[in-house]
Amino acid sequence: MTPPPAAIDVQSLTKLYRRWGKKRSIGTFKSALLSGRPGRALAPDEAIPALTDVSFTVAPGETVGIVGPNGSGKSTLLKVLAGILRPTAGSVSVRGRLAALLELGAGFHPEISGRENIEINGLLLGLSRKEIARRFDEIVRFAELEEFLDAPVKTYSSGMAVRLGFSIAAHSDPDVLLVDEVLAVGDEAFSRRSLEKFAEFERAGKTLLFVSHDLGLIAERCHRAIWLDGGRVAADAPAGEAVTLYRESVAAREAARRAQPRSAPAAGRPRRVGSGAATLAAVRLLDSAGRETVRLRSGEAARLVMEVEAPEPLDDFVFGFAISTVAGATVFGSNTAIDGFVPSGLEAPSTVALDIPSLELAPGVYSVDAAIHARDGSPYDYRRDVLRFEVAAEHPTAGVWSPDRRWSFSEGIRWKT
Amino acid sequence: MSRVWSTLQRAWRQRALVLALARRELLARYRGGVLGFFWSLLNPLLLLLVYATVFRLVFTPRADVRPYALFLFAGVLCWGFVSSALLDAAETFRTNGPLLRKTTVAPEVFPAVSTGARFAHLVLALPVLAGAIAIGALDGSVRPDAAVLQFPVVLVLLAAMVLGLALVVSSLSVHFGDVRDLLANVLTLTFFLTPILYPIESAPRRLRLLFWLNPFAPFFVAVHESAFFFRPVPAIAWAGMIVWTFLALAAGAAVFERLRDSIAEEA
Numbered sequence: 001m002t003p004p005p006a007a008i009d010v011q012s013l014t015k016l017y018r019r020w021g022k023k024r025s026i027g028t029f030k031s032a033l034l035s036g037r038p039g040r041a042l043a044p045d046e047a048i049p050a051l052t053d054v055s056f057t058v059a060p061g062e063t064v065g066i067v068g069p070n071g072s073g074k075s076t077l078l079k080v081l082a083g084i085l086r087p088t089a090g091s092v093s094v095r096g097r098l099a100a101l102l103e104l105g106a107g108f109h110p111e112i113s114g115r116e117n118i119e120i121n122g123l124l125l126g127l128s129r130k131e132i133a134r135r136f137d138e139i140v141r142f143a144e145l146e147e148f149l150d151a152p153v154k155t156y157s158s159g160m161a162v163r164l165g166f167s168i169a170a171h172s173d174p175d176v177l178l179v180d181e182v183l184a185v186g187d188e189a190f191s192r193r194s195l196e197k198f199a200e201f202e203r204a205g206k207t208l209l210f211v212s213h214d215l216g217l218i219a220e221r222c223h224r225a226i227w228l229d230g231g232r233v234a235a236d237a238p239a240g241e242a243v244t245l246y247r248e249s250v251a252a253r254e255a256a257r258r259a260q261p262r263s264a265p266a267a268g269r270p271r272r273v274g275s276g277a278a279t280l281a282a283v284r285l286l287d288s289a290g291r292e293t294v295r296l297r298s299g300e301a302a303r304l305v306m307e308v309e310a311p312e313p314l315d316d317f318v319f320g321f322a323i324s325t326v327a328g329a330t331v332f333g334s335n336t337a338i339d340g341f342v343p344s345g346l347e348a349p350s351t352v353a354l355d356i357p358s359l360e361l362a363p364g365v366y367s368v369d370a371a372i373h374a375r376d377g378s379p380y381d382y383r384r385d386v387l388r389f390e391v392a393a394e395h396p397t398a399g400v401w402s403p404d405r406r407w408s409f410s411e412g413i414r415w416k417t
Numbered sequence: 418m419s420r421v422w423s424t425l426q427r428a429w430r431q432r433a434l435v436l437a438l439a440r441r442e443l444l445a446r447y448r449g450g451v452l453g454f455f456w457s458l459l460n461p462l463l464l465l466l467v468y469a470t471v472f473r474l475v476f477t478p479r480a481d482v483r484p485y486a487l488f489l490f491a492g493v494l495c496w497g498f499v500s501s502a503l504l505d506a507a508e509t510f511r512t513n514g515p516l517l518r519k520t521t522v523a524p525e526v527f528p529a530v531s532t533g534a535r536f537a538h539l540v541l542a543l544p545v546l547a548g549a550i551a552i553g554a555l556d557g558s559v560r561p562d563a564a565v566l567q568f569p570v571v572l573v574l575l576a577a578m579v580l581g582l583a584l585v586v587s588s589l590s591v592h593f594g595d596v597r598d599l600l601a602n603v604l605t606l607t608f609f610l611t612p613i614l615y616p617i618e619s620a621p622r623r624l625r626l627l628f629w630l631n632p633f634a635p636f637f638v639a640v641h642e643s644a645f646f647f648r649p650v651p652a653i654a655w656a657g658m659i660v661w662t663f664l665a666l667a668a669g670a671a672v673f674e675r676l677r678d679s680i681a682e683e684a
Contacts, residue, residue, distance in 0.1 A: 082521050084681045106519035111445035120441055123434040124520045
């Protein structure tokens with residue numbers, strides 16, 4: 001049996017953005033005419049690749065996420081699929097009616113009523129007047145805008161406009177729906193309702209392709225995810241796997257960036273203070289295999305190591321580590337004094353290690369502070385944000401703590417296996 | 418030829434959207450004003466009153482074009498459509514940038530909307546022209562007859578030619594910032610070089626041919642013949658209108674297709 005034809009088929013897609021920039025900044029039609037070669041002014045100066053040799057197919061009924069850093073070509077890909085932009089090379093085909101939700105309410109005109117905007121937006125999404133008329137009540141009901149239907153859209157709150165935009169698109173009954181990061185807007189209740197609507201699409205066997213920076217959402221909702229990097233497909237894999245790969249690359253890039261010499265310390269909070277009686281030569285994070293890393297899986301063993309140097313032997317010293325979120329909330333902090341060690345002597349160079357048998361942190365990026373100081377707290381060498389690492393997990397959890405856990409249920413609660 | 422045809426076909430397939438967007442333009446323009454659509458009548462009415470007053474009391478126009486106010490009014494009304502539609506077209510991609518970038522709308526819709534909305538304005542003002550002709554007929558200064566039936570045909574041809582030019586202007590405006598300013602100057606110049614304020618017979622005899630070469634000349638000759646003199650439009654004017662309309666549409670389709678890919682990128 002041959003597989004059903006793909007809903008989306010992209011073959012060797014390349015998209016170049018042409019730049020007219022150089023001439024255009026000073027160029028005018030007048031000067032183009034005066035130059036005697038107006039056609040020349042319309043020839044692009046240079047081409048910037050936005051997508052390079054991208055190929056993938058999406059089967060009907062599949063939900064596929066697109067992840068990648070800003071500027072990796074995600075939105076360009078959606079625009080080419082939607083037919084807004086033309087491929088420079090390669091081919092793109094989409095089977096069935098397509099709706100693109102690239103921006104909610106992109107077609108709203110502020111001066112005219114919600115009613116008239118529904119009609120225009122519906123036409124923009126490719127519905128006929130008849131189809132719009134048939135779905136009108138449902139659109140209004142879903143958007144909860146019955147009372148405001150005849151008011152101009154400029155009097156709507158942004159939440160109302162977003163609800164209306166989503167409702168129109170959701171009721172345009174596409175076979176293939178392209179969604180670009182629109183779930184980020186709107187309140188909690190609306191996001192939930194729009195997710196429900198997406199689930200409904202999925203059940204109805206529709207094809208859904210969506211771009212989001214919410215990796216948790218992608219991992220949870222999509223069967224598959226495509227990670228775009230620099231306009232190329234870096235990974236095309238089951239969603240959880242693709243998201244993990246992408247997270248790892250982000251953390252690696254972050255680590256590489258930090259390996260560069262630091263620029264001026266952040267104002268107000270010096271990154272490094274201390275008398276220099278002892279110094280931190282290096283701070284490292286090791287995984288369970290003893291390899292230096294900046295990426296760990298939640299629940300994995302971790303070892304924090306500091307290498308200490310001191311010009312003179314010392315008899316008053318405390319070693320400490322703290323872990324905080326990048327937003328600045330401390331997640332953990334302890335030192336040798338707190339944990340009951342009384343110093344007797346230190347001869348450098350020496351090494352201090354803190355073993356954490358199970359790093360029960362929720363997925364995210366964390367920052368490490370390391371310090372050597374005297375028992376009265378006066379620092380020898382105190383380094384803030386000396387290291388950053390990322391914790392990855394199969395499933396995102398809320399908060400910063402992701403303990404080993406087990407659910408149990410009394411009889412009468414059943415689960416699908 | 419086939420390219421012209423396919424561009425026009427695409428625009429035609431989008432007609433429901435073009436109509437809805439043109440309606441939106443009109444509604445948005447008049448919404449809020451207490452007088453609503455009455456404004457669309459009031460503006461030309463005031464214009465007509467100004468002409469009637471000035472040319473009765475201040476200037477004494479030529480004897481062969483009386484009542485001059487009516488002659489002028491018919492031409493200026495149509496010219497108003499030409500210039501406002503083209504000026505709108507020069508801005509339409511900038512104004513509708515978000516739609517172009519974020520929805521799957523075909524870009525040819527927008528110059529068509531500029532033309533359509535302004536044409537609707539013209540049509541809404543026609544009752545004032547009709548009223549003025551009726552008043553003129555009552556006091557015997559004009560004698561309307563069946564020749565006026567040519568007028569709608571002339572207007573349709575004019576709209577088609579303006580659509581072609583709107584396609585050119587709108588797609589060029591994506592690449593050049595000064596298209597609208599330049600266009601405003603060109604339009605002012607053209608206004609005076611086109612037989613709108615005067616019948617083409619007033620042009621100096623040795624320059625007459627040059628005046629006829631102006632693409633707008635046959636249209637305005639035809640406007641005056643059909644809606645002021647009530648005479649059959651001369652064959653040369655019909656031929657000129659058809660040729661220029663076709664050329665404008667062909668140029669519009671060619672330039673638009675050439676620049677089409679860059680419109681959503683650059684707008």
